[in-house]
Ligand SMILES: Nc1ncnc2c1ncn2[C@@H]1O[C@H](COP(=O)(O)OP(=O)(O)OP(=O)(O)O)[C@@H](O)[C@H]1O
């Protein structure tokens with residue numbers, strides 16, 4: 001319960017004036033009504049008022065004043081004569097009663113003040129904790145972005161290394177094989193072997209191209225996420241026989257390179273999952289550019305699965321989905337998974353933009 005708490009009473013002088021006025025009014029009404037009507041509790045008003053707003057000592061002073069006024073009013077309004085001891089005793093009992101009231105009020109007020117202080121301190125502590133957590137979250141996000149950038153730089157380095165050293169060497173081997181083959185057209189056995197080798201080198205060149213594209217699809221930086229996904233989906237469709245449709249909604253925004261590469265890899269993993277586990281016949285991936293965020297929604301018509309069970313720590317089957325969830329969280333985004341057995345799968349990747357990454 002909240003009592004009215006007029007602001008002016010917080011100034012001691014006004015609280016003193018108010019309690020003296022209340023005492024005067026109470027004393028006057030007590031005198032008017034005579035000794036037959038009980039009035040004790042009304043004398044508590046000025047005592048409590050002063051004890052609450054000014055303090056213990058002023059409360060004591062008012063307790064004495066109340067006892068004296070009450071005794072005086074009693075004396076003037078009581079017809080019978082009494083010994084001085086009678087008045088003294090009554091005034092003493094009333095005074096002690098008011099002093100006890102002062103103690104209760106002061107104790108009450110101190111408890112309230114202590115509680116308010118404790119609430120204040122706890123609130124400050126909680127605010128500091130929240131600020132610390134926000135800071136920790138921000139540095140985790142920065143760290144996540146830095147890891148992404150470092151990983152991407154390494155992939156890029158390895159991709160160029162493979163391209164420059166292995167692919168070029170393989171192309172030279174292929175040229176030499178073709179030259180050797182045309183130099184020995186009369187020996188069919190040798191010619192057959194050489195053309196076999198040339199075929200193998202061709203496949204190796206193809207494989208290293210796929211590997212370098214997997215490691216670091218250079219076109220991502222030039223043409224962007226959706227164009228690269230479309231190119232990948234064509235190759236994926238040929239390889240797996242599953243229809244893949246990539247759509248784009250909204251105005252494309254520039255993405256930090258590492259995020260671009262990361263989202264491409266995550267989408268690839270989800271397409272692979274749909275075919276590998278769900279045996280999906282059709283996959284639809286929609287890239288939504290929204291103000292302040294990017295959302296990729298991937299739906300497949302595959303077998304579906306119990307996502308809660310598959311991602312539970314005790315029954316985790318692979319690294320794909322947990323890895324995506326972890327990384328996307330460190331980038332400040334989230335992954336939502338909606339799948340039920342027999343009903344296909346929907347995965348939503350959401351990241352805020354712009355992200356602190358390069
Ligand atoms: N689109 C999907 N349709 C059906 N089941 C799925 C689908 N995606 C994931 N799953 C189920 O969830 C499990 C976990 O997938 P996750 O990608 O984490 O691991 P994985 O693909 O088994 O292994 P990894 O990705 O490490 O090679 C899978 O084993 C599979 O049972």
Ligand SMILES: [Mg+2]
Pocket residue numbers: 269273318319320321
């Ligand atoms: Mg997987």
